[in-house]
Amino acid sequence: MKRWASRGGAGAGALVVLAGGVFWFGGGYDRWATDRTLATACDGVLPADEVRAALGERRLEAFSDRSEGSLDDTTTSLRVTCGISRETGENNGEHVGEGTVTVTVNGVPTLDREDRRYESLYPEVRTSLAPVPLGQGWHGMFDAKDSGTEATATTAVLLDCAPGRGDLLITVAVHVDKYLGDMPLDNPERRTAFARTATGTAANASRRWNCDADLGKALKAVPLPVNKDEYVAPADAEGTCSGIAARGRTVTRVWESERGTAPYEKCVLGNTEGNATHVVTAHYGPYAEGARHDHFERPGDPGPTATGQRSGALTDGSYWTTADCPGSAGPAFFSFTAYGDEDTRTNADRTYGLSALKTFAERSAKSHDCAAPAATVPGRKQP
Amino acid sequence: MRWIRGRHAWLPHAIAGGALAVVVAGAVAWFAVGRAQQRAANLDQLDRACAGLLPGEQLRGFVPGDGPGVLEEYGTMLDPGQESRALLNCTLAWGTGRWEPEHRVRIRAEAHIAAQAEEAGTEDRVISGFPLPLPPGATGSTGTEDRVEGSEVSASLQVECPGGLRGRSRPSRTFHVSVELPSKAEYDHDVPATEHLVAARTAVAIANWVTERQECGRKPIRTDASPRPAEGPTPTELCAWIDPEELEFAREEWEFSGDGTYNRRAGFCAGHSTGFGAPEDLPVSGMTAESWSGEFARGAYERHTNVKTAPGQRAPSPAAPDGSVVIKTSAFSPKLALWAESVCDGGPSYHRVAVSVSIGSGNEEEEEVVVEGRVRKRLSADVRATLDRYLAAADGWPQRAHCHGTKVLGEVEEWPR
Numbered sequence: 001m002k003r004w005a006s007r008g009g010a011g012a013g014a015l016v017v018l019a020g021g022v023f024w025f026g027g028g029y030d031r032w033a034t035d036r037t038l039a040t041a042c043d044g045v046l047p048a049d050e051v052r053a054a055l056g057e058r059r060l061e062a063f064s065d066r067s068e069g070s071l072d073d074t075t076t077s078l079r080v081t082c083g084i085s086r087e088t089g090e091n092n093g094e095h096v097g098e099g100t101v102t103v104t105v106n107g108v109p110t111l112d113r114e115d116r117r118y119e120s121l122y123p124e125v126r127t128s129l130a131p132v133p134l135g136q137g138w139h140g141m142f143d144a145k146d147s148g149t150e151a152t153a154t155t156a157v158l159l160d161c162a163p164g165r166g167d168l169l170i171t172v173a174v175h176v177d178k179y180l181g182d183m184p185l186d187n188p189e190r191r192t193a194f195a196r197t198a199t200g201t202a203a204n205a206s207r208r209w210n211c212d213a214d215l216g217k218a219l220k221a222v223p224l225p226v227n228k229d230e231y232v233a234p235a236d237a238e239g240t241c242s243g244i245a246a247r248g249r250t251v252t253r254v255w256e257s258e259r260g261t262a263p264y265e266k267c268v269l270g271n272t273e274g275n276a277t278h279v280v281t282a283h284y285g286p287y288a289e290g291a292r293h294d295h296f297e298r299p300g301d302p303g304p305t306a307t308g309q310r311s312g313a314l315t316d317g318s319y320w321t322t323a324d325c326p327g328s329a330g331p332a333f334f335s336f337t338a339y340g341d342e343d344t345r346t347n348a349d350r351t352y353g354l355s356a357l358k359t360f361a362e363r364s365a366k367s368h369d370c371a372a373p374a375a376t377v378p379g380r381k382q383p
Numbered sequence: 384m385r386w387i388r389g390r391h392a393w394l395p396h397a398i399a400g401g402a403l404a405v406v407v408a409g410a411v412a413w414f415a416v417g418r419a420q421q422r423a424a425n426l427d428q429l430d431r432a433c434a435g436l437l438p439g440e441q442l443r444g445f446v447p448g449d450g451p452g453v454l455e456e457y458g459t460m461l462d463p464g465q466e467s468r469a470l471l472n473c474t475l476a477w478g479t480g481r482w483e484p485e486h487r488v489r490i491r492a493e494a495h496i497a498a499q500a501e502e503a504g505t506e507d508r509v510i511s512g513f514p515l516p517l518p519p520g521a522t523g524s525t526g527t528e529d530r531v532e533g534s535e536v537s538a539s540l541q542v543e544c545p546g547g548l549r550g551r552s553r554p555s556r557t558f559h560v561s562v563e564l565p566s567k568a569e570y571d572h573d574v575p576a577t578e579h580l581v582a583a584r585t586a587v588a589i590a591n592w593v594t595e596r597q598e599c600g601r602k603p604i605r606t607d608a609s610p611r612p613a614e615g616p617t618p619t620e621l622c623a624w625i626d627p628e629e630l631e632f633a634r635e636e637w638e639f640s641g642d643g644t645y646n647r648r649a650g651f652c653a654g655h656s657t658g659f660g661a662p663e664d665l666p667v668s669g670m671t672a673e674s675w676s677g678e679f680a681r682g683a684y685e686r687h688t689n690v691k692t693a694p695g696q697r698a699p700s701p702a703a704p705d706g707s708v709v710i711k712t713s714a715f716s717p718k719l720a721l722w723a724e725s726v727c728d729g730g731p732s733y734h735r736v737a738v739s740v741s742i743g744s745g746n747e748e749e750e751e752v753v754v755e756g757r758v759r760k761r762l763s764a765d766v767r768a769t770l771d772r773y774l775a776a777a778d779g780w781p782q783r784a785h786c787h788g789t790k791v792l793g794e795v796e797e798w799p800r
Binding site (some may be wrong): 090179183 | 498504
């Protein structure tokens with residue numbers, strides 16, 4: 001009897017070892033660990049299927065997982081960040097090399113701005129040309145960068161939470177290595193998969209923090225952001241650059257996106273050599289708050305909120321103006337920046353800059369149902 | 384149980400062995416069937432992928448049975464509802480590797496908007512080899528590259544579409560086709576000419592697919608003309624007139640390539656010395672002779688005109704009083720071409736004969752080399768002798784095509800000044 005018992009025990013032990021081996025080597029453990037990572041990182045708001053679609057069926061690990069505040073907190077704003085990276089495996093032509101998804105969820109507006117003196121409030125919109133509005137019911141934008149061996153897609157979504165709860169800004173950057181010559185962002189399916197990581201996170205975040213915002217539709221497609229060689233003559237502009245006049249050899253081409261309801265819009269003006277000479281930008285909601293923080297609060301200036309100033313010039317010679325928007329805590333912020341040496345600028349340059357800013361700001365404000373922007377007077381420079 | 388221990392003690396072993404053999408045979412059969420099924424599925428995928436534009440026959444040898452192919456396909460001509468810069472983009476990969484899949488096929492057709500076409504026009508372009516004659520409004524080249532497993536052969540083709548192309552937000556009247564195919568050649572320079580031809584034919588098939596569906600308003604490019612066989616130590620019958628010794632070219636071993644069969648639309652012969660180094664007296668170390676008739680003649684003249692290598696486009700190099708000229712050279716050998724025109728069976732035709740010499744260190748850096756007056760004169764005599772021999776050869780293309788009324792158009796110095 002004893003012999004049978006010990007035999008049975010050994011057999012059961014062998015079965016357990018065998019099952020463990022199958023679980024480990026069959027990829028079961030990796031799947032379980034990945035499921036666990038995706039369920040817990042970023043306070044559990046990551047959309048697991050969307051992240052897997054963007055990074056592939058690989059073992060995924062979390063990094064830089066931090067969380068503070070909530071939408072109900074009256075002193076510390078909600079700020080959640082996390083990254084998911086994929087294990088680099090053999091290259092089979094799909095999901096090549098390294099890949100990461102970096103997520104930031106911010107409560108808007110930022111309450112603890114004094115503590116954020118040395119940093120920007122929200123993830124910067126790192127775009128060389130113009131990001132495209134997401135549309136399909138989402139207030140957000142998509143931007144893509146493609147170099148020889150890597151591609152990055154950044155999607156930002158702004159959720160208008162239930163009254164009294166502020167807003168939520170969700171920013172997701174998907175970064176993937178690629179095979180030389182491949183263009184993952186040109187593939188509509190992959191581009192949409194990258195953007196869905198943000199809309200999926202936004203939907204989960206809205207539930208998680210009781211934001212209760214109206215969500216957009218499930219993304220079916222994402223437009224292509226403009227490329228360096230896809231400029232148009234100023235007179236042919238129909239999007240964010242429409243109405244801005246050409247000027248001699250310094251403004252002969254523009255790079256623009258469609259105009260929508262994105263909280264960040266941009267129009268880049270360029271010369272005959274194809275170099276950018278000026279950029280005009282519209283900031284709404286958190287981006288307007290972030291721009292005021294960067295331009296006035298961080299340098300220690302009283303800022304337009306304290307002084308009541310509605311427009312002016314910045315220390316780098318850029319012009320700015322504002323417009324009041326319904327339902328927003330602060331006004332929209334528009335800026336015009338000329339590249340090159342400020343000291344060599346003429347009065348005609350300044351007049352052109354103010355005119356371009358006026359046209360851009362008026363049209364952008366109108367499409368966002370905001371009031372007419374304040375007129376900018378040249379020479380009123382912030383110290 | 385006693386019988387087991389008796390005369391038939393071997394029986395249980397035999398049963399166990401038999402059972403084991405059945406299990407092993409079953410596993411092998413199961414594995415083999417699985418592989419065969421996987422390969423059949425992969426071949427089916429290869430035939431169906433990319434609107435059937437991949438050269439399936441030539442790629443069958445790369446199709447594995449131990450794993451599925453990974454296919455990515457998109458483009459506005461495959462799915463007009465989506466936004467992409469590609470009219471067609473397909474990548475099919477097989478096998479895995481640390482850095483890249485074992486084998487990979489990629490084809491892409493992209494409409495070029497005005498700015499891109501303008502940029503391509505300002506690049507310093509050279510006429511590089513496309514192993515098929517091309518009509519007006521088309522330029523192409525083929526190339527090779529080393530890969531972790533074997534090599535890759537590529538073809539690039541730019542085609543005008545007068546009717547305009549749909550798919551880009553900006554107007555477009557030119558499109559570009561690129562093809563990358565795997566090759567089993569260990570090094571890129573070992574890729575045989577037949578594989579360049581497969582890549583070129585694939586590019587032409589894609590270009591024709593695009594021009595027909597986009598209603599470009601141009602005839603399809605023919606792929607039946609002038610297939611060039613692999614290089615060898617003896618020229619083909621059509622190219623037998625090339626005699627480096629008789630023409631007093633470099634006294635080295637030579638290799639030849641050229642048409643295996645006569646085609647009235649175009650002809651091609653080439654040869655190059657296999658020796659290294661640059662002898663002092665700069666003997667001819669490479670030569671080509673090409674002829675084009677009808678629309679291929681117009682296409683060839685147009686391509687050379689675009690890069691300023693058609694006759695009469697450039698003044699001769701300024702010569703010093705002693706007749707010497709300065710040639711700026713890099714890794715490319717400087718060429719002296721001589722053009723002629725005649726009327727042949729295929730219509731009005733152009734002939735272009737070019738000779739090249741090995742000069743410079745062979746490095747990428749550009750350097751200036753002074754070519755003595757007597758050597759420069761001899762080069763003119765060499766290219767003229769080559770043209771005369773080409774036109775007169777009984778088995779050569781011009782005689783087979785019954786060319787007559789031949790007129791020499793002039794020399795073209797194909798080197799940077």
